[in-house]
Amino acid sequence: MYTQFATILIFLIIGVCMVPLILLVGKLLRPHNPDPKKLTTYECGEESVGSSWVQFNLRFYVIAILFLIFDVEVILMFPVGVTFRQWMTSQAGKGLLVFAEVALFIGILLIGFAYAWVKGDFEWIKTIRPQKKS
Amino acid sequence: MTAQDVFFYIFALITLVPAFVCVFHPNILYAGLSLFGSFFGVAGIYVLLGADFIAATQVLIYVGGILVLILFAVMLSKNIYGAKFQDEKKKKILPGLLGLILLGFLVKFILTTPWNMTLTDEAPLPTVSRLGDLLLTDYLLPFELASILLLAALIGAIILARSK
């Protein structure tokens, strides 16, 4: 197992230092004359208005919550999924029992999914209500 | 000094230096980013300990999930009047001192207590199928309770985060 992960480690190291390498090659070859006009942020030609660290509401965050919870569920399901076939093919009697366990695990989380669906948390709010100025 | 020991020290550095930066860096965004390096170091430590599935889970959950959440939170909670994340003016001497004392105790206990460890040096076996069997047989109750915990966390967080 260590040799495979050693290859992965070497791959990651090369991957990390590949981008600076490419950029370095680029830096050597290309012209470099920054002028302030060129360095302003691009806003379709107009002057950029206000700082860009603009505030936005929480629907990005709700998406991230849903992702993390269901990601953890998938991760717990992966070891079970790997041995699922063994349980099904070898011990004949326990097939449906193991399926019941897996179905219970997924069913409980589907309740949360249904709750989020019914409460309309999947709709991407079209109108952005003006931020309540404190 | 086999190869694994060298890699242990490398991954220990990759874990501790970004963790150090994360604790002491004034800018909260760079602190969040240095967590990225420390999570990778911990994943490397898991690989050295022969836990390949746990290492991949660590990368998937912490780097792909929790760090994305933290960065979203940092960006969403950027206070409006344009303060550029500089928020740390608090002194760090007292917590640092306390930490060092705690560290001293911990290391003393670690080095003195006789752990009955069994030093085996054969290559670690793949763990995924054994984890699956354990989850389905011995640890079935925690497996089902974990889904209830996730359900509670999901519903709680959605209610809180729903922007009325």
Place this chain on the structure above:
Amino acid sequence: MSLPEFLKDLFESWPLLGSIPLWLYSLACILGLLFLFLFPFAGIAVYLERKIAGDIQARIGPNVVGPYGILQWIADALKLLLKEDIIPAAADKKLFILSPMLIFLGGAAAYAVIPFAENVILANLNIGIFYLIAVTSMVALGLILGGWASNNKWSLLGGMRAAAQIVSFEIPVALCILTAVLVTGTLDMTQIIKNQSPYSWNIFHNPFMFIAACVYYIAALAEANRTPFDIPEADSELVSGYNTEYSGMRFAIFFLIEYAECFVICAVATTLFLGGWYLPFIDISGLALGLRIPIEAMVFMTKAVCLLFVMMWIRWTLPRYRVDQLMKLCWEVLVPFSFACLLGTAFWMALFKGKGIPELIYSLLGWGS
């Protein structure tokens, strides 16, 4: 056995090459994979895309540089190399440089576990497909940083939207891969293919697997920001999304990684659902190893390139989704479907003790192969 080990055994007896340590072999294989496969293939994919787009829109597409425009992508690469690469003054310099690195790492590291042929896989990890999911989830991080660092309102929104899209489409992808893992029973990529056979591919194992394959393809299409789901680069609204401020070679990295990820999606789809390097009903395991590996690699590549062609075909025919339609599609169509496929496959395997439709038909007909 992974490629470095296979090469080491192959060249064991040679005088000079015999004494090279294993990690040097893997280093050579990695550099070979990156420079001989990833970069050229991404370039050729760009060329293919523009040719197909031209064909679909009844025009010719690039045909100036080299015969039929084959060298067009090299010209593009050189042009980008020589373009000036500015970092906006207001940008956050450190993050601006870090973001392409993260994205390149996320996209390229998935190539380590793609099984081109019997022993031709860079790292024969026991958690192959799971490692792939873990690594591709890093791209969302790079997009957020890219959008945030360029200090441009549109790239910030583009970066956030791209991250939200990638993050939310990762659930259907992970669930469909889990469904395939239920059927194959292992995470090791070469083992997944070996559990299938020329006569029973995973996609025909049971009806739910067929749906899971389609859901995977659609969700992975969205995860790679390909049309009809490339909201972040929606030129009408967000100029060019998170990579507005990037120019020159940095932009080339974003561009290159998009095509690298497209191939990863097609390769994973062929491995999990379309029986990897197995020809439909022709069993070639009897041939000598030296002959079998090239044929297997060609079979694998033809399947992957066909899926790539479909991806490009879709890009130039379907209009783009709006953001709320996109999120609604993900959370109200794809995720329920993938949950249903997961439970359906589990029930099917519980019912038929892990046997799929092909095995059942063969046992009925008495072939028993």
Place this chain on the structure above:
Amino acid sequence: MMFAVDLRHYLVLSAILFVLGIIGILSRKNSVGILMGIELVMNSAGINFVAFSKYVAADLSGQIFALFIFVIAASEVVIALAIILRIYQNKTTVDIEDIKDLKC
């Protein structure tokens, strides 16, 4: 031998990570920073569990616990960040100094 890596080295590493996490929790003013400290503490606990599962008990119970640590860490981060962002919506600040009074 000092350098041969065994259980104690992993425990020292997780102790240092644990202490860094504690310092992070105590010294941060920004509540999202406190959460990062909590993540470090969770990681150090994970390293302990997996180290014990390799060196002491040969079975995989340590790794199962590390798996459940991921479940707990994920749900904890989700809830904590939801609370923080809810506080931020009302009081537009995440600094713990300003979140002292009981009524938001």
